[in-house]
Amino acid sequence: MTTATAQIGGAGGAVRYGSMARANKRALRWSYFFLTLFVIFFLMPPIYMFITSLKTSAEIGAVTNPWWVYNPTLENYTTLLTQKSFLTFFKNSAIVSVLVVSVTMVVSVLAAFSLARMRFWGSATLATGVFLTYLVPETLLFIPLFKIFATFHDYTGIALINHWWVLIVLYPTLTVPFCTWIMIGYFSSIPKELDEAALIDGASYFQILTKVFIPVALPGIIAAMIFCFTVSWAQFLYPLAFTTSEDQLVLPVGIVTTLIKGDVYNWGQIMTGALLGAAPPLIIYAFLMDYYIAGLTAGATKG
Amino acid sequence: MADAVASDVRVSTARRPTGARAFLRRKEMIAFFFALPLILIVLTLVIYPAFYALHLATLNKSMQHFVGLGNFTFLFKRNTFWMVVEQSVLFAVTAVMFKAVIGFIVAHFVHNIPQKGQRKWRGMLLIPWVIPPAMSTLAWLWLFDPSYSAFNWVLTHIGLDGIPWLGNPYWARFGVILVNVWVGSPFFMIMYLAALKSVPEQLHEAAAIDGASWFQKIWYVNLPMMRNIIQITALFSLIVTFANFDIVKILTNGGPVDQTHVFATWSFTLGIWGNDLPLGASVSLFMFPILAIAATLILRNVRKRGNEA
Numbered sequence: 001m002t003t004a005t006a007q008i009g010g011a012g013g014a015v016r017y018g019s020m021a022r023a024n025k026r027a028l029r030w031s032y033f034f035l036t037l038f039v040i041f042f043l044m045p046p047i048y049m050f051i052t053s054l055k056t057s058a059e060i061g062a063v064t065n066p067w068w069v070y071n072p073t074l075e076n077y078t079t080l081l082t083q084k085s086f087l088t089f090f091k092n093s094a095i096v097s098v099l100v101v102s103v104t105m106v107v108s109v110l111a112a113f114s115l116a117r118m119r120f121w122g123s124a125t126l127a128t129g130v131f132l133t134y135l136v137p138e139t140l141l142f143i144p145l146f147k148i149f150a151t152f153h154d155y156t157g158i159a160l161i162n163h164w165w166v167l168i169v170l171y172p173t174l175t176v177p178f179c180t181w182i183m184i185g186y187f188s189s190i191p192k193e194l195d196e197a198a199l200i201d202g203a204s205y206f207q208i209l210t211k212v213f214i215p216v217a218l219p220g221i222i223a224a225m226i227f228c229f230t231v232s233w234a235q236f237l238y239p240l241a242f243t244t245s246e247d248q249l250v251l252p253v254g255i256v257t258t259l260i261k262g263d264v265y266n267w268g269q270i271m272t273g274a275l276l277g278a279a280p281p282l283i284i285y286a287f288l289m290d291y292y293i294a295g296l297t298a299g300a301t302k303g
Numbered sequence: 304m305a306d307a308v309a310s311d312v313r314v315s316t317a318r319r320p321t322g323a324r325a326f327l328r329r330k331e332m333i334a335f336f337f338a339l340p341l342i343l344i345v346l347t348l349v350i351y352p353a354f355y356a357l358h359l360a361t362l363n364k365s366m367q368h369f370v371g372l373g374n375f376t377f378l379f380k381r382n383t384f385w386m387v388v389e390q391s392v393l394f395a396v397t398a399v400m401f402k403a404v405i406g407f408i409v410a411h412f413v414h415n416i417p418q419k420g421q422r423k424w425r426g427m428l429l430i431p432w433v434i435p436p437a438m439s440t441l442a443w444l445w446l447f448d449p450s451y452s453a454f455n456w457v458l459t460h461i462g463l464d465g466i467p468w469l470g471n472p473y474w475a476r477f478g479v480i481l482v483n484v485w486v487g488s489p490f491f492m493i494m495y496l497a498a499l500k501s502v503p504e505q506l507h508e509a510a511a512i513d514g515a516s517w518f519q520k521i522w523y524v525n526l527p528m529m530r531n532i533i534q535i536t537a538l539f540s541l542i543v544t545f546a547n548f549d550i551v552k553i554l555t556n557g558g559p560v561d562q563t564h565v566f567a568t569w570s571f572t573l574g575i576w577g578n579d580l581p582l583g584a585s586v587s588l589f590m591f592p593i594l595a596i597a598a599t600l601i602l603r604n605v606r607k608r609g610n611e612a
Binding site: 027028031032034035038039041042043044045046048049052060061065066067106107108110111113114115118119120121123126128129130131132133135136137138139140141142143144145146147148169170172173176177180205230233234236237240241252253255256265267270271274275277278281282285289292293296297 | 330331332333334335337338340341342344345348349350351352353355356359366405408409412413415416422424425426427428429430431432433434435436437438439441442443445446448451453456457485489490493494497517542543546547548549552553566567570571574575580583584587588590591594597598601602605
């Protein structure tokens with residue numbers, strides 16, 4: 001009796017095993033199918049940007065298939081890349097982003113080291129506070145900051161509004177809290193023995209930071225830098241509110257405000273500009289994808 | 304008497320310059336000094352403006368007179384304000400729900416395929432998150448163009464009518480949510496994929512032996528194991544989506560007839576364009592309660608996660 005059931009069970013198991021393998025294969029095929037659909041959905045806008053950027057104005061206005069280029073041309077690229085204002089936007093964006101990354105990394109690495117390892121009165125509260133400030137969006141701060149900067153001008157005569165470098169003051173509100181937060185996470189994961197050994201050898205705290213912590217936490221620092229750069233490059237609200245003269249604009253605002261003239265949309269140039277504007281983050285992402293993803297997931301999983 | 308004792312104690316501690324205590328004090332000083340730039344930035348550029356917004360909201364348009372809650376009572380009487388409240392909530396809740404569902408589904412598909420192919424797919428699927436939202440929204444604006452919409456070209460070619468994407472209030476609302484979902488779901492996908500990878504394989508094997516279907520495995524194994532990350536990600540996204548500016552600003556600029564304005568875009572229109580900073584500040588302050596609730600919940604979740612680890 002027992003052998004009989006065992007046999008039936010065994011036979012059933014064998015059959016089920018075969019059906020499971022088949023089911024797995026089918027599940028795999030469906031996974032690829034749906035993934036392809038999602039990739040099409042996710043990549044359609046950038047691909048359409050690229051398609052449009054290769055078209056002449058005449059072809060954009062014609063009633064041909066919009067998803068195909070009949071007379072590809074690089075005219076839009078050459079026009080934009082030789083246009084003085086566009087190059088100014090690019091330069092402003094690049095300078096602002098590089099400076100914001102530098103300032104943010106110095107401030108947040110120092111602070112994270114202090115909060116993760118050295119501790120002082122109130123440092124635990126400060127660490128929580130840093131996390132909470134990260135959650136304060138720029139849309140809540142831009143109006144009071146606008147007024148504060150105007151008042152600052154009244155008192156000191158230093159005009160902050162409508163200068164590209166005001167963005168270097170503003171962007172750290174977005175980058176510093178998050179970078180500090182993820183650096184605290186990375187620094188906390190470094191074994192205590194390492195800095196204790198350095199301390200016994202007579203290293204100062206600054207030496208411990210530069211000779212031990214920064215080299216060991218380098219992947220985290222790269223992830224934070226990428227985050228910082230992406231945020232600075234993509235920021236739209238602050239430059240839209242704080243800068244207006246054409247030579248002070250950064251790329252996203254420059255493209256939106258100067259390439260759209262009234263109701264006249266030169267779509268070929270707008271799409272080319274948008275694609276060129278998206279290129280730096282995309283190139284960094286293509287080469288440093290793993291760091292990018294590490295930084296993305298660190299915010300919620302570390303600390 | 305008590306004074307004498309106290310001063311005695313103080314003297315005795317002060318008289319010990321060397322030793323552990325002085326060392327600690329020095330360490331604390333250095334630590335504070337290291338954190339000082341951060342403290343200054345947070346105080347002057349986040350905390351102070353946040354409180355200044357409260358003050359600003361009580362002034363009149365020229366910022367000369369104190370009007371108390373005048374700006375708020377003025378807002379409460381305007382239909383547009385209530386429309387903005389409704390649209391902000393609808394926008395944020397719907398978008399976060401779709402992002403979470405799509406992210407969850409796509410994460411499972413990616414997790415399903417063989418390990419060595421996953422990197423490639425993940426790389427392609429994250430691209431919408433990498434492109435600056437202002438730039439990708441321009442592409443959507445062009446795709447939704449009233450006369451040259453590439454979507455409508457496809458629709459008319461398969462025999463359907465073209466859709467007035469941004470001209471009709473309902474379609475415009477759909478449009479801004481669609482773009483937001485497009486930008487945000489890759490982030491959910493990455494977070495959920497990381498969470499999925501941390502679910503022990505033995506649990507799936509045990510469930511398979513017990514005869515669980517694929518749906519039961521997801522519902523009874525993956526979902527409880529991922530609960531914490533699901534909550535944190537959704538709350539994060541709720542804050543960001545609720546405070547969203549770029550997409551609505553570029554795609555519809557609040558139109559048609561203010562139907563798609565959210566708090567951020569409307570406060571920009573009133574404050575910067577309309578030159579009424581106090582009224583703009585009052586509008587943006589309405590974001591605060593939801594942000595505070597979400598932030599508290601996130602903090603609780605992150606702490607809980609820290610304790611588990």
